[in-house]
Amino acid sequence: MVKVDLDHVYKKYTGNDKYSVKDFNLHIDDQEFIVFVGPSGCGKSTTLRMIAGLENISKGTFKIGGKVMNDVAPKERDIAMVFQNYALYPHMTVYDNMAFGLKLRKVSKEEIDQKINQAAEILGLKDYLKRKPAALSGGQRQRVALGRAIVRDAPIFLMDEPLSNLDAKLRVTMRAEIAKLHQQLKTTTIYVTHDQTEAMTLADRIVVLKDGEIQQVGSPLEVYNKPANVFVAGFIGSPAMNFFHVVLQNGKIIDKDNNDFAIPVPEGKLKLLKAKGYEGKELIFGIRPEDVHTEEVFLEAYPDNIVESTVVVSELLGAETQLYTRIGQTELVSKVDARDFAKPGQKVKMGFEMNKAHFFDPESELAIDN
Amino acid sequence: MKKNFFEKYWGWLFLIVPILLQIIFFYFPLFQGGFYSLTNWTGLTYNYKFVGLNNYKLLLMDQNFAKSIGFTAILTIALIVGEIAIGILVARALNSKIKSQTFFRAWFFFPAVLSGLTVALIFKQVFNYGLPAIGNALNISWLQTSLLGTDTGAVIATIFVLLWQGVAMPIIIFLAGLQSIPDEIKEAASMDGANSNQIFWHIELPYMLPSISMVFILALKSGLTAFDQIFAMTAGGPNNSTTSLGLLVYNYAFNNNSFGYANAIAIVLFILIAIVSFIQIKISNKYSVD
Numbered sequence: 001m002v003k004v005d006l007d008h009v010y011k012k013y014t015g016n017d018k019y020s021v022k023d024f025n026l027h028i029d030d031q032e033f034i035v036f037v038g039p040s041g042c043g044k045s046t047t048l049r050m051i052a053g054l055e056n057i058s059k060g061t062f063k064i065g066g067k068v069m070n071d072v073a074p075k076e077r078d079i080a081m082v083f084q085n086y087a088l089y090p091h092m093t094v095y096d097n098m099a100f101g102l103k104l105r106k107v108s109k110e111e112i113d114q115k116i117n118q119a120a121e122i123l124g125l126k127d128y129l130k131r132k133p134a135a136l137s138g139g140q141r142q143r144v145a146l147g148r149a150i151v152r153d154a155p156i157f158l159m160d161e162p163l164s165n166l167d168a169k170l171r172v173t174m175r176a177e178i179a180k181l182h183q184q185l186k187t188t189t190i191y192v193t194h195d196q197t198e199a200m201t202l203a204d205r206i207v208v209l210k211d212g213e214i215q216q217v218g219s220p221l222e223v224y225n226k227p228a229n230v231f232v233a234g235f236i237g238s239p240a241m242n243f244f245h246v247v248l249q250n251g252k253i254i255d256k257d258n259n260d261f262a263i264p265v266p267e268g269k270l271k272l273l274k275a276k277g278y279e280g281k282e283l284i285f286g287i288r289p290e291d292v293h294t295e296e297v298f299l300e301a302y303p304d305n306i307v308e309s310t311v312v313v314s315e316l317l318g319a320e321t322q323l324y325t326r327i328g329q330t331e332l333v334s335k336v337d338a339r340d341f342a343k344p345g346q347k348v349k350m351g352f353e354m355n356k357a358h359f360f361d362p363e364s365e366l367a368i369d370n
Numbered sequence: 371m372k373k374n375f376f377e378k379y380w381g382w383l384f385l386i387v388p389i390l391l392q393i394i395f396f397y398f399p400l401f402q403g404g405f406y407s408l409t410n411w412t413g414l415t416y417n418y419k420f421v422g423l424n425n426y427k428l429l430l431m432d433q434n435f436a437k438s439i440g441f442t443a444i445l446t447i448a449l450i451v452g453e454i455a456i457g458i459l460v461a462r463a464l465n466s467k468i469k470s471q472t473f474f475r476a477w478f479f480f481p482a483v484l485s486g487l488t489v490a491l492i493f494k495q496v497f498n499y500g501l502p503a504i505g506n507a508l509n510i511s512w513l514q515t516s517l518l519g520t521d522t523g524a525v526i527a528t529i530f531v532l533l534w535q536g537v538a539m540p541i542i543i544f545l546a547g548l549q550s551i552p553d554e555i556k557e558a559a560s561m562d563g564a565n566s567n568q569i570f571w572h573i574e575l576p577y578m579l580p581s582i583s584m585v586f587i588l589a590l591k592s593g594l595t596a597f598d599q600i601f602a603m604t605a606g607g608p609n610n611s612t613t614s615l616g617l618l619v620y621n622y623a624f625n626n627n628s629f630g631y632a633n634a635i636a637i638v639l640f641i642l643i644a645i646v647s648f649i650q651i652k653i654s655n656k657y658s659v660d
Contacts, residue, residue: 052557052561053560054557054560054561073560074557074560074561075560075561075562075563075564075565079561080561081557081558081561083554083557083558084554085552085554087552087554087555087557087558088555088558089555089558089559089572089573090555091576091577100559100562100564100572101561101562101563104562104563104564104568105563148558148562152562
């Protein structure tokens with residue numbers, strides 16, 4: 001059992017007057033796959049490096065298995081890490097790269113052999129053991145980096161944007177492989193990425209970060225369906241959620257700036273909004289691109305939810321079309337059926353699926369409805 | 371057609387001057403030296419006789435040559451080992467996070483911009499007057515006479531001065547080598563369980579092999595051809611104990627007027643440097659980081 005606990009962890013770099021990581025609280029269970037996600041500079045890599053021991057912790061406690069590890073050297077923490085640029089030892093063969101950590105730990109030659117063969121089998125590296133990193137492709141190097149972590153049998157894996165140097169196709173393959181690997185090995189893993197698709201597909205729990213602060217911790221579905229604030233709502237999901245500044249009046253939300261639309265809020269949500277005192281007040285209304293419809297059936301069923309918009313750009317992606325349209329001055333992105341491809345300048349009727357609408361307080365930007 | 375030819379080869383125009391200079395001042399003297407080493411030319415007249423390999427035979431029996439080879443070998447080995455070991459140590463210190471890093475980097479490079487002659491003359495004063503004064507003041511008997519007055523003392527002093535000045539350049543070279551190592555690789559090694567000692571031996575050293583091999587050749591060259599500092603400081607004495615091969619060549623050529631014989635020594639020196647450099651490059655290519 002390896003639990004990882006971060007209690008009120010802060011990080012301030014010398015010479016900086018602001019904290020890079022603020023009041024970070026997270027309790028990671030054994031075998032969990034945790035993904036830190038956020039834009040660059042949000043403190044996700046810094047936090048990972050504090051866990052690794054490569055950066056010291058300015059304030060707070062960090063525990064592995066209940067033991068405080070703040071001042072323990074990286075080599076004593078028994079953590080394996082995969083770096084963004086692979087960080088393979090260029091002068092060593094693939095075999096020696098993987099064996100290095102084991103040799104330092106004085107593991108017997110037979111055991112090293114056996115472990116490396118096993119890892120090479122899993123990662124499809126058997127034919128490359130005698131090569132040096134320079135003679136490998138990006139994907140193979142990434143696999144060696146993973147192999148180096150696997151052979152260590154470390155109870156915790158850290159991965160710092162391991163896929164960001166690969167091309168799009170390889171990234172998808174390797175993503176699946178990492179998922180498979182975690183199912184096999186069940187090692188507690190902390191994974192850093194700025195790619196929300198990686199976060200959604202790999203994580204047991206996602207930790208969304210911004211400006212060194214945790215915005216939300218939750219399962220991918222929770223984070224997607226119940227974003228805690230405007231930032232999380234906008235960051236998770238691709239294309240991003242659409243936001244409108246609206247005013248709630250007589251059970252309808254009215255576009256604040258231009259009065260371009262007035263859409264009724266469904267019963268349940270309306271009750272909640274009223275109960276919280278938002279009647280007649282300003283709100284941020286969010287709707288995901290996939291919850292904006294152009295199908296006749298929907299438009300007929302919800303005639304009150306229709307908004308008129310002008311197409312700016314239309315992207316046909318094969319199975320679906322992404323419509324970039326304009327409602328008054330506000331941009332609206334929608335994911336619709338491929339058949340609903342429209343030319344720029346064309347007027348299109350958009351139906352909002354209000355049961356999936358999100359509401360946020362305009363000041364705190366926190367979600368109201370959950 | 372004519373234009374085409376010019377367009378294709380006009381780059382050579384730029385090379386003509388350096389090539390000519392190199393031929394006149396490098397290759398021509400080299401072959402000339404090789405030729406004179408087979409004669410008994412005195413360097414004073416244009417009369418000389420061709421003596422075949424006689425000069426080289428004489429070399430084998432020359433006590434001075436043997437002694438000089440011995441001193442040169444000791445000096446060269448000391449310079450190679452010293453410049454590499456001290457160079458790496460200082461470079462590592464300068465590469466770590468210390469205060470006034472820039473100042474110390476400039477400070478350690480300073481000896482490299484001084485003329486060898488100046489350095490030697492300063493240290494001559496230090497050895498002849500400075501250290502004995504300290505020895506007298508503190509009553510340390512072995513310091514009371516000049517180090518340059520005894521065989522061993524002179525050898526040690528010479529090595530010290532050459533190292534003091536010679537290590538400046540290697541420090542900069544090693545510093546550049548150390549800085550070429552990505553931080554991630556060292557971090558990966560520390561995550562793999564390596565302590566700083568192990569990181570040095572397994573990661574930093576392999577990365578620095580190209581720098582080491584460069585410093586090796588520099589030190590080798592400066593050791594085998596050492597001349598000006600020794601000339602200024604000990605002039606080869608006492609008892610020829612600090613006569614380097616370079617100095618020996620000079621003495622034979624200009625003091626004994628045996629130009630032919632001096633050339634033979636120079637040729638042997640040239641071959642020695644060529645062989646050692648060649649072996650060294652072969653070895654370091656094998657182990658270096660691609």
